[in-house]
Amino acid sequence: MINITVNGQHHEVDADPNMPLLWVIRDILGLTGTKYGCGAAQCGACTIHLNGEAVRSCVTKLNRAAGQRIVTIEGLSANNDHPLQLAWNEMNVPQCGYCQSGQIMSGAILLRENSNPSDQDIDDAMSGNICRCGTYQRIRAAIHKAAAMQTEGAKL
Amino acid sequence: METNSISRRNFLRVSGLAGTALCLGFYFPANAKNEELIAASAEGQSGFEFNAWMRIDTDGKVTLTDHRAEMGQGSYQSVPQIIAEELEVDLKDINVIFAIGDPDKYGSQITGGSSTIRGSYKKLLNLSATAREMLISAAANKWGVPASECYAQSGHVIHKPSGKKFNYGELVTDASKLSPPKDVKLKNISEYKLIRKPLNRLDTPMKTNGEAIFGLDKKLPGMLHAAVERSPRLRGKVKSFDDSAALKVPGVKKVFKIQMMVFNTTRDGVVVIANSTWAAMQGRKALRVEWDDSGFEHVNTADIYNAHEELLKKEEGISHKKQGDPDGALAKATRQIDVIYQTPYQSHAAMEPLNCAAYYQPDKIEIWGPIQAPDWVLNDISTKFKMPKDKVVVNMTFLGGGFGRKAFLDYTHEVVAISKEIGAPVQVVWSREDDIKQGPYRAGISYRGQGAIENGEISTLKFKMAGQNIDHWNGPARGKANGSTSEGFLKPYYDSIKNISFADVPYEMPLPNMWWRSVYASTNGFAYESFMNEMAVLAGQDQLDFRRKYLKDERCQRLIDKMEEVSGWKSRQKNQGYGVAITECFETTVGQIVKVSRNAEGKVKIDKVWAVMDCGWYVNPDIIRAQVEGSVVMALGAATIHEITFKNGLVEQNNFYDYLMPRMSDAPPVEVHIMENTADAGGVGEPGLPPFAPALTDAIYDLTGNRIRKLPFNMNAV
Numbered sequence: 001m002i003n004i005t006v007n008g009q010h011h012e013v014d015a016d017p018n019m020p021l022l023w024v025i026r027d028i029l030g031l032t033g034t035k036y037g038c039g040a041a042q043c044g045a046c047t048i049h050l051n052g053e054a055v056r057s058c059v060t061k062l063n064r065a066a067g068q069r070i071v072t073i074e075g076l077s078a079n080n081d082h083p084l085q086l087a088w089n090e091m092n093v094p095q096c097g098y099c100q101s102g103q104i105m106s107g108a109i110l111l112r113e114n115s116n117p118s119d120q121d122i123d124d125a126m127s128g129n130i131c132r133c134g135t136y137q138r139i140r141a142a143i144h145k146a147a148a149m150q151t152e153g154a155k156l
Numbered sequence: 157m158e159t160n161s162i163s164r165r166n167f168l169r170v171s172g173l174a175g176t177a178l179c180l181g182f183y184f185p186a187n188a189k190n191e192e193l194i195a196a197s198a199e200g201q202s203g204f205e206f207n208a209w210m211r212i213d214t215d216g217k218v219t220l221t222d223h224r225a226e227m228g229q230g231s232y233q234s235v236p237q238i239i240a241e242e243l244e245v246d247l248k249d250i251n252v253i254f255a256i257g258d259p260d261k262y263g264s265q266i267t268g269g270s271s272t273i274r275g276s277y278k279k280l281l282n283l284s285a286t287a288r289e290m291l292i293s294a295a296a297n298k299w300g301v302p303a304s305e306c307y308a309q310s311g312h313v314i315h316k317p318s319g320k321k322f323n324y325g326e327l328v329t330d331a332s333k334l335s336p337p338k339d340v341k342l343k344n345i346s347e348y349k350l351i352r353k354p355l356n357r358l359d360t361p362m363k364t365n366g367e368a369i370f371g372l373d374k375k376l377p378g379m380l381h382a383a384v385e386r387s388p389r390l391r392g393k394v395k396s397f398d399d400s401a402a403l404k405v406p407g408v409k410k411v412f413k414i415q416m417m418v419f420n421t422t423r424d425g426v427v428v429i430a431n432s433t434w435a436a437m438q439g440r441k442a443l444r445v446e447w448d449d450s451g452f453e454h455v456n457t458a459d460i461y462n463a464h465e466e467l468l469k470k471e472e473g474i475s476h477k478k479q480g481d482p483d484g485a486l487a488k489a490t491r492q493i494d495v496i497y498q499t500p501y502q503s504h505a506a507m508e509p510l511n512c513a514a515y516y517q518p519d520k521i522e523i524w525g526p527i528q529a530p531d532w533v534l535n536d537i538s539t540k541f542k543m544p545k546d547k548v549v550v551n552m553t554f555l556g557g558g559f560g561r562k563a564f565l566d567y568t569h570e571v572v573a574i575s576k577e578i579g580a581p582v583q584v585v586w587s588r589e590d591d592i593k594q595g596p597y598r599a600g601i602s603y604r605g606q607g608a609i610e611n612g613e614i615s616t617l618k619f620k621m622a623g624q625n626i627d628h629w630n631g632p633a634r635g636k637a638n639g640s641t642s643e644g645f646l647k648p649y650y651d652s653i654k655n656i657s658f659a660d661v662p663y664e665m666p667l668p669n670m671w672w673r674s675v676y677a678s679t680n681g682f683a684y685e686s687f688m689n690e691m692a693v694l695a696g697q698d699q700l701d702f703r704r705k706y707l708k709d710e711r712c713q714r715l716i717d718k719m720e721e722v723s724g725w726k727s728r729q730k731n732q733g734y735g736v737a738i739t740e741c742f743e744t745t746v747g748q749i750v751k752v753s754r755n756a757e758g759k760v761k762i763d764k765v766w767a768v769m770d771c772g773w774y775v776n777p778d779i780i781r782a783q784v785e786g787s788v789v790m791a792l793g794a795a796t797i798h799e800i801t802f803k804n805g806l807v808e809q810n811n812f813y814d815y816l817m818p819r820m821s822d823a824p825p826v827e828v829h830i831m832e833n834t835a836d837a838g839g840v841g842e843p844g845l846p847p848f849a850p851a852l853t854d855a856i857y858d859l860t861g862n863r864i865r866k867l868p869f870n871m872n873a874v
Contacts, residue, residue, distance in 0.1 A: 015432075016407075016434070020434065023432060026373075027381070027433055028432070030375065032366065032373035033365065033366015033367070035370075035507070035556070036372060036585070037507050037508075037509070037588065037812075038812050039587060040811050040812070040813060042811060043588075043812050045507060072366065073364075073365060074366045077365075080361055085364045085365060089356065089360050089361055089364060090356075092360055092778055092779075092782060093364075094228075094357075094359070094360055094363040095228030095229070095782060096226075096228030096506075096507065096508070096555060097228070097360075097362075097370075097554065097556070098507040098556025098557060104364060122820065123820050126819075129820070130817045131507070131789075132505060132506055132817065133228045133557060133790075134785060134786030134787070134788065134790055134823065135782070135785070135786060136789060136818075136822075137823055137825065138782070138785070139820065140823075
């Protein structure tokens, strides 16, 4: 049994300690918002937060998360209202949508660390996330928008 | 929250038609030429099979069906946006569901050829207006007033003089007893409240919080998981396998050999069944399989292109189209060019790897997955498993990208065969490596372009293509020209250029290949539009003016004017790195202008892409812009970043670390303009792709004087 906390909920997981968190989260905990894209930390579709850092869950083993705190897309906000989620909706970022959980989870760490990212900052932070539909232009614009919303929210 | 309540309901299928409701749809009688509009009450549906394309319940709930797949292109938004317009309901009040595969009810459901809107919008408008008129008649009858005094708005019928109103739910029982009116009046474009508006997509909220259910997310009670070891070399057969280590992996339950059928061929695999995806993948790794994979060692990329070139030099090919006397004109010509263009094999590499869930029972087969053509799957599974069609249910989930790959019938057959073997519901997940290495691929095609300029005018265009034909899977393509040899080439050229010919030089090769976003236009467009740019240079003329001279059609003229205006074409300086291409794809014309420059390190970078699309009648301008923006990124990858190559019959690429993808920093700014006109609707999801590569290479020529004729090329090396 390995103890992990996912989106604030405590779980005792009975699984191979080498099982990547991706499959623990999807197949055992039933949270399917985190996606399988490559299994090799190349595409970012499986990005989650482990103790507040973005990690690729397809290559992060269950035992590394023992006793740790995980946040998935389902737990990013209570009402789909993280500034990034609001900006994504306002700017119609997703097409197929498959990579977008990972894009948003990567973007959330960027925004936490850098409240006003430049285009170059966005390129650097988001370079690990592939979007085959090619929504990059909108992702970039939506991150800028979310940053503005966050700053405005902080002023209120 | 409204958005959440909509998204939760999305996956509730209307399982039965219990209770009274007004349902409208089209009935496609077998062998009939025209579909027949039918309406029926749910209680009185004797004799008619009807689809619930739209269904209004007595409680006023409106359910609209998306009969096509949603793979990012926006059918989930644009189909309801059309229906809601003429039905006079608010988009926020409707529930959208995916249709099951049923061509008798919906007609063609293949989500390909950019056909969802252009293939059905007139029908959907008519259907919705008919339902609205029936609801108005029912209200007028109840009030005893003329229908002309009543109108519909936001799910209500209102009596204008008195202000009395009924909501649709109160009218469906009466309306469902009426006969549909014959000719209903449709709105003019100027009257649209929803169509042509950039409304936010209904599927966005659920794609930002993890709620959207893709194929991979489908869970069935008691579902097992499967991974399949596949031949590393093309079409290898399983000679033997050792599953002793695999069966020791915790969670692995069973291992057996399977044959997947793909049209007229079969593919061997060894299946590992387990209680989780991970355990199945681990079991697969522990397998020892001996393959008989002889007979394909000769397949090498370099040899393929050498063979193309030989064929293009020696063979005249099979004539596809011909006007005038191109050979006679070439023989007389003094100023001519004769060049070869090459385009690579490409993987679709959708972000959601192939997967599918199925449950085979002796009297019923049900499938759930990311499926582009549920009607094809229905027919295929029914035939191959000898199960009557009414006992086969094909459910579409959201697709994490498709690009043509998920209209193939291999993975759907495989999962049903596996479920049949184990007698349990099962989900098969392909690894990214399977997805990249197994194909099918966009075929690599080579082209020879010959042309001549006389007195500053094009006297001749002669094109030949050599490469695999998509029809390959349905049998050898010998003896018949590829019907798509001239795809992408603008039709008005035929009116202004006297001597033109297209020929296909068939090239047989056992590589699995199939359509890839924008199909042949994606490769033809590169060759034919690059060639037009080379002809413009030979004639000493501006590329845009050159096209204006030959594309005399009014829509083309306006498109060219727009390209010139938005890109600041006239104020550009010579050799500043501007390139042009215009292609036609699925009844839509797209022109692109690409601007490149050298950055501080001397590397060529793309500064801007201007795209002008003429798709005629359209639904949602923001979805169109998004499709073109994305098409440019996909085209950029195929032109400059990745290709599938073969060595001794093995695919050399594996995953995103060697089949590289455009990333955030690669994506150029794209500005999209839509031409306003009332012509019939053309496609949207694919036509933005073909003009990009020839416009980019033309821009590089303008900047550097280096004409690129082989894709992909390295942007860092030009």
